[in-house]
Amino acid sequence: MQGKVKFFNYIMIMIIIIIIVAKRGLMVITDLNNGDCFKIKYVTLPGEIGKRLADMGFSKNVEGKVIRSALFGDPMQIKIMGYNISIRKSEAKGVTVELI
Amino acid sequence: MRQIKVGLAGNPNSGKTTIFNSLTGMNQKVGNYAGVTVEKKEGRKNYKGYDFLIYDLPGTYSLTAYSIDEVIARDFILDEKPDIIIDVIDSTNIERNLYLLLQFQELNIPIIGALNITDQAESMGIKIDDKQLSKILDMPMIKTVGAREKGINDLLDEAIAMFESKKKSVKIPSYGYEIEDEINKITELLASDHEFSSIFPPRWIAIKLLEKDQSAYKKIKKHADYEVVNNTALQCIKRIEIHYGYDAEIIISEQRYGYIHGAVTETVKYENSKITDTEKLDAFLLNRFLGLPVFLFFLWGIFQLTFAIGAYPQGWLETFFGWLGNISTQFIPAGMLQSLVVDGIIGGLGGVLSFVPLIVILFMFISILEDSGYMARAAFIMDKFLHIFGLHGQSFLPLMVGFGCSVPAIMASRSLKNPRDRIITILVTPFMNCGAKLPVHILLAGTFFASNAGNMVLLIYVTGVALALLSSLLFKNTILKGESTPFVMELPPYRMPTGAGILQHISEKTALYLKKAGAILLPASVLIWVVISFPKPFEDPAKYQKIGADYKIVLEEKYSTKTVTPGNDKVTGDVEAGINIDEEASKYAENLKKEDELAYSAAGRLGRIIEPAIRPLGFDWKIGVATITGFAAKESVVSTLGILYKTGGEEGEESRTLRNALQNDKTFNPLVAFVLMLFTLILAPCFAAQAAIKAEIGWRWLGFYVLYSIAVSWTLCFAVYQTGKFFGLGV
Numbered sequence: 001m002q003g004k005v006k007f008f009n010y011i012m013i014m015i016i017i018i019i020i021v022a023k024r025g026l027m028v029i030t031d032l033n034n035g036d037c038f039k040i041k042y043v044t045l046p047g048e049i050g051k052r053l054a055d056m057g058f059s060k061n062v063e064g065k066v067i068r069s070a071l072f073g074d075p076m077q078i079k080i081m082g083y084n085i086s087i088r089k090s091e092a093k094g095v096t097v098e099l100i
Numbered sequence: 101m102r103q104i105k106v107g108l109a110g111n112p113n114s115g116k117t118t119i120f121n122s123l124t125g126m127n128q129k130v131g132n133y134a135g136v137t138v139e140k141k142e143g144r145k146n147y148k149g150y151d152f153l154i155y156d157l158p159g160t161y162s163l164t165a166y167s168i169d170e171v172i173a174r175d176f177i178l179d180e181k182p183d184i185i186i187d188v189i190d191s192t193n194i195e196r197n198l199y200l201l202l203q204f205q206e207l208n209i210p211i212i213g214a215l216n217i218t219d220q221a222e223s224m225g226i227k228i229d230d231k232q233l234s235k236i237l238d239m240p241m242i243k244t245v246g247a248r249e250k251g252i253n254d255l256l257d258e259a260i261a262m263f264e265s266k267k268k269s270v271k272i273p274s275y276g277y278e279i280e281d282e283i284n285k286i287t288e289l290l291a292s293d294h295e296f297s298s299i300f301p302p303r304w305i306a307i308k309l310l311e312k313d314q315s316a317y318k319k320i321k322k323h324a325d326y327e328v329v330n331n332t333a334l335q336c337i338k339r340i341e342i343h344y345g346y347d348a349e350i351i352i353s354e355q356r357y358g359y360i361h362g363a364v365t366e367t368v369k370y371e372n373s374k375i376t377d378t379e380k381l382d383a384f385l386l387n388r389f390l391g392l393p394v395f396l397f398f399l400w401g402i403f404q405l406t407f408a409i410g411a412y413p414q415g416w417l418e419t420f421f422g423w424l425g426n427i428s429t430q431f432i433p434a435g436m437l438q439s440l441v442v443d444g445i446i447g448g449l450g451g452v453l454s455f456v457p458l459i460v461i462l463f464m465f466i467s468i469l470e471d472s473g474y475m476a477r478a479a480f481i482m483d484k485f486l487h488i489f490g491l492h493g494q495s496f497l498p499l500m501v502g503f504g505c506s507v508p509a510i511m512a513s514r515s516l517k518n519p520r521d522r523i524i525t526i527l528v529t530p531f532m533n534c535g536a537k538l539p540v541h542i543l544l545a546g547t548f549f550a551s552n553a554g555n556m557v558l559l560i561y562v563t564g565v566a567l568a569l570l571s572s573l574l575f576k577n578t579i580l581k582g583e584s585t586p587f588v589m590e591l592p593p594y595r596m597p598t599g600a601g602i603l604q605h606i607s608e609k610t611a612l613y614l615k616k617a618g619a620i621l622l623p624a625s626v627l628i629w630v631v632i633s634f635p636k637p638f639e640d641p642a643k644y645q646k647i648g649a650d651y652k653i654v655l656e657e658k659y660s661t662k663t664v665t666p667g668n669d670k671v672t673g674d675v676e677a678g679i680n681i682d683e684e685a686s687k688y689a690e691n692l693k694k695e696d697e698l699a700y701s702a703a704g705r706l707g708r709i710i711e712p713a714i715r716p717l718g719f720d721w722k723i724g725v726a727t728i729t730g731f732a733a734k735e736s737v738v739s740t741l742g743i744l745y746k747t748g749g750e751e752g753e754e755s756r757t758l759r760n761a762l763q764n765d766k767t768f769n770p771l772v773a774f775v776l777m778l779f780t781l782i783l784a785p786c787f788a789a790q791a792a793i794k795a796e797i798g799w800r801w802l803g804f805y806v807l808y809s810i811a812v813s814w815t816l817c818f819a820v821y822q823t824g825k826f827f828g829l830g831v
Contacts, residue, residue: 010763032333043350047358049586051311052355054164057196062357072446072484073394075587077382082370083193084591086480088487091586 027099028065029078029092037065038097045094057081058095103151104263107176109204111197112159112190113473113592115216118246119188120156121600123255130608139608147256155182161196161590163203165315168519177207178300182296184259184780185211188246191221191228192593196366198237198360202273205239208301210262211269213241214255219248220593225371233367247598272303275355277486278343282336283307289332293324299397309333310340311349323386378473385474391481398474399500402465406458407504407535413457421450439633440626450624451733452618455507455788459613460606462501466515467605469497471597475515476589483587488570490576491528492521493587497510499525499568502532503561506789510796511609520580524572528803530785530793531568533561536734540780543738547759548773560777566814567782579804612795624787628732630702637700648689655681694743703728717779717817718772727779733786771824775817782813 032038040062043053057080064080074089108123110116113496120128124143131140131624138708141156157176165171172510177185177385189197204211213229234241240258244251275278286306300319308316310333320329335725340348383396425442469475479493486495501509504830507530516522533541541560545553659681698704707724714724726740738758762768784790784806794802823829 010409023506042346044346046347048164048254049588051164051349052162052166052586052588055164056201056590057201057357058678059354059357061158062630068388070386070481071388074484075480077386077480081193081195083593084378084586084593084647085196086476086483086589088483088587 027097029076029087029095029097030089032066032097032099034066034068035064037100039063039100041096041098043095045091049091050094053087053091053095056085063100064097101146101149101151102263103153104259105180105182106152106154106259107157107180107182107185108154108186108188109157109200110159110214110216111161111190111200113590114159114188114190115246116156116159116188116198117601118598119186119214119216119244119252119255120154121604122246122249122415122658123152123154124250130611139709141241145256147253148260150256150260152256152259155180160200162200163311164311167517169517171315174207177204177209179571181209183210183263185209186214186255186259187211187216188216188244189241191215191218192224192226194221194226194228195357195360198363199356201237202356202360205237205269205272206301206304206307208268209302210267211239212255212258212262213237213239214244214251215241216244216246218243219245221251222597224376225374227369227371229367229369233363234365235725236363237268237269260616266596271355273359275307275352279310279355280351281312281341282340286329286333286336289325289329290320290323290817295322296320302356306333307352311352312337320473330447337808376593381594382477382591386477386480391477393477395481398478399497402462403500403504406461406465406501410457410461414454417450417454417457417643421446421453440629443633444626444629445622447629448622451625451788452614452622455505455613456610458505459508459511459610462512463606463609464602465600466497466512467602468597470515471593471595471601471605476591479589480591487587490518490524490572490580491569492518492525493589495521495525498529502529502534504535505533506534506785507613509565510789510792511613513796523801524575524580526793526796527575527801527808528568528572530789530805531564531571531782533564533781534734534785534789537780539735540730540737541777543758543762544773544777546817547762548768548770554776556777560781563778564781571808571812605797613792619791624791625732628729628787631706632698632701632729634702635700637697644689644693646683647692652681652685655684691743698725698740698743713760713814716821717775718767718821719776719779720767722767723776727783731784731787733788734780735781771821771829775821775824779813779817780818782809782816784809 027038029038040058040060042060043050043058045053062080064078067077067079067084069076069089075086076089076092078085078087078092108116108120110119120143121140124145127145128141128143131142139158143154143156145152145154155176157173160167160170160173163170176182183751187201187204189201190343192731201211201213212824213234215228215616218228221228225353228243230241230243240262242251242258243252246252275283283303283306286309287302290302291301293706304317305316309320309329317330317333320326320333323329337348340351344351385391387394425446428441428446429438432441466475469478475494475497477495481493482496483493486493491499497515498509498513501512506529509532510526513522513529516525538557541557542553544558549556704721705727706728707721711719711721714720714727722744725744726737729736729740740760741762745758745765762773790802790806795804
């Protein structure tokens with residue numbers, strides 16, 4: 001009986017941890033706050049804009065930081081590979097990252 | 101002397117222009133690439149017995165087929181086959197800059213890397229082992245500081261050595277086993293057609309095909325086995341995407357960055373990472389709440405300074421051309437020729453040159469904004485608002501300048517890199533009420549809305565802005581539809597602009613204006629002169645002498661009776677001030693003669709021809725004539741009204757006689773006056789602005805624009821006039 005409860009608790013805790021980790025792992029840039037550092041997982045944007053971002057260095061495992069956003073929260077200033085770039089929220093939504 | 105053809109490439113903000121200037125000095129030529137407004141610059145340099153022909157390619161981050169700049173850069177290499185490419189690299193940002201370099205290596209041409217801005221990189225604690233980097237990438241790397249002409253001769257020496265040895269880099273970036281496998285398959289197929297592979301490097305085309313590059317797919321249509329190549333490429337893409345789980349073009353970018361990261365880790369050391377000046381400045385200039393007011397303050401300052409400082413040289417030019425006109429009047433006998441020279445040619449030339457001071461001053465400010473790196477910040481601040489209407493963050497400056505003068509404003513839209521954004525911005529800029537239209541508004545508002553004149557003029561300004569925004573919304577959703585441009589923009593580090601750079605920018609823009617706009621504007625002003633001068637009515641001096649004499653009698657009677665019964669009314673006041681009846685009478689006759697001449701001329705006839713079309717707006721043929729002369733310059737509307745309302749052509753917008761004449765005219769009432777203000781605001785701008793539109797985006801867009809503005813102005817004025825009349829407003 002005791003063992004079963006313990007096992008159940010253990011499973012619950014594991015599920016919660018997995019959810020937290022998965023949630024942390026599946027963020028897009030717009031979910032981040034100013035000053036957050038991130039590591040890029042992948043870019044899911046079709047056609048020109050996806051290629052443009054990839055060309056500018058939005059590439060797997062590249063680290064970056066959210067610096068600030070303009071008056072109405074859009075566009076955003078991102079620091080990546082040591083330089084600053086501005087992208088619109090609509091495009092930042094397509095960049096999946098991991099918080100670091 | 102042997103000629104070496106060099107293509108100068110690099111990222112935007114890599115200091116490419118300073119390298120180009122250091123290489124060529126003042127020995128450069130600016131033109132346009134055929135059919136597009138991308139500037140084509142070439143320069144020459146004699147060095148150690150070699151004649152260097154240096155082409156400044158557009159600054160790009162990559163070599164995709166999406167942007168015109170990138171297509172130009174790569175087509176230059178494929179078509180012109182330069183002997184050497186010098187790729188300028190911003191050392192403070194080496195990883196992203198090397199990305200372009202790799203793509204040049206793939207094009208299989210001799211290439212030299214110029215590690216530029218090394219001084220700033222060192223002060224930022226970035227140490228680059230150039231020898232090691234050059235070994236890893238198997239190509240020469242030269243350290244330079246373009247702004248201080250450091251390393252320039254090393255670059256030239258290296259170019260000569262490379263040219264003589266014909267040595268090419270054999271090292272090409274590897275994309276990893278899976279992708280290389282696919283690249284090889286396509287490359288082999290492509291190489292089977294020798295004619296094709298002698299023009300296009302097969303490996304490069306293979307990679308471009310995997311990147312889903314539309315222009316590469318067009319190029320392979322020339323291949324003997326087009327179908328096979330096409331199908332193989334599509335199959336290869338599919339295999340890569342199944343293996344990696346996402347888009348092939350993005351995987352290829354990632355592989356390149358992976359390769360670069362490897363090279364950079366071995367050769368670049370980042371020491372201290374203290375807060376840079378750029379970060380400190382940005383904390384203020386891009387501050388969420390302060391950013392916008394600071395930007396508006398800069399804009400206001402530029403606007404004020406441009407038109408305040410510009411007024412002096414404009415005044416000098418006016419005086420000079422006035423003097424030139426007087427001299428010509430003295431030396432050329434009165435008559436047709438004198439009128440042509442003085443009113444047509446000298447007047448037209450004065451018109452062309454009067455915009456030069458504005459262009460010089462405005463472009464001085466614009467190049468300071470651009471070279472310092474602030475322009476990108478301004479776009480960052482304004483983008484959200486303008487994006488709603490289909491405009492770009494950088495459209496703001498041209499629109500703002502449009503309040504002063506459309507000519508420099510239209511030219512300022514060159515900062516917009518994307519053709520679609522540029523076309524929309526240029527098409528809506530003339531809706532911003534320009535300085536030359538203001539006298540018309542002041543005259544009409546002052547005459548008919550005395551107590552509310554300021555508000556009426558403000559209403560006109562607001563209408564103009566609303567029309568500009570709504571029109572761009574309309575264009576965005578109709579004729580200029582299509583995916584909106586991605587707003588992925590580098591915010592480069594702040595850099596001190598160089599005097600030489602600014603001077604060069606100004607002289608380029610001024611030369612461009614004189615060459616392109618001036619060439620249209622001068623004949624256009626002569627044409628306007630012809631239209632308002634010809635045909636001449638039959639000379640009948642006796643008629644006007646009689647009119648003068650009759651008017652003199654009327655005046656004498658009027659004043660003699662009034663003086664007998666003195667009162668407080670105005671006319672008596674005029675007599676007491678001492679009026680010369682003879683002079684008044686001859687002026688009256690002279691004005692009548694001018695009016696008759698204008699009525700008889702082609703412009704007068706045209707005014708009568710278009711009268712039925714403008715009747716529904718409440719206008720008569722006189723307003724029609726004023727509108728026609730307004731094409732030469734919007735200020736002319738006031739002087740034409742002056743002639744037509746018998747007050748002489750020299751009247752300004754503050755003239756009381758002109759105001760009285762307008763008030764007493766039966767055509768005019770407050771409603772008509774307001775409609776005319778609207779009409780002047782919206783109708784196609786002056787010839788100078790039209791010439792600028794033509795120079796920037798071509799005849800077709802100019803034609804579209806003129807028709808559009810006629811349609812909008814007529815419809816809106818019709819609606820306002822008919823509604824006003826229906827409700828009895830201002831009639």
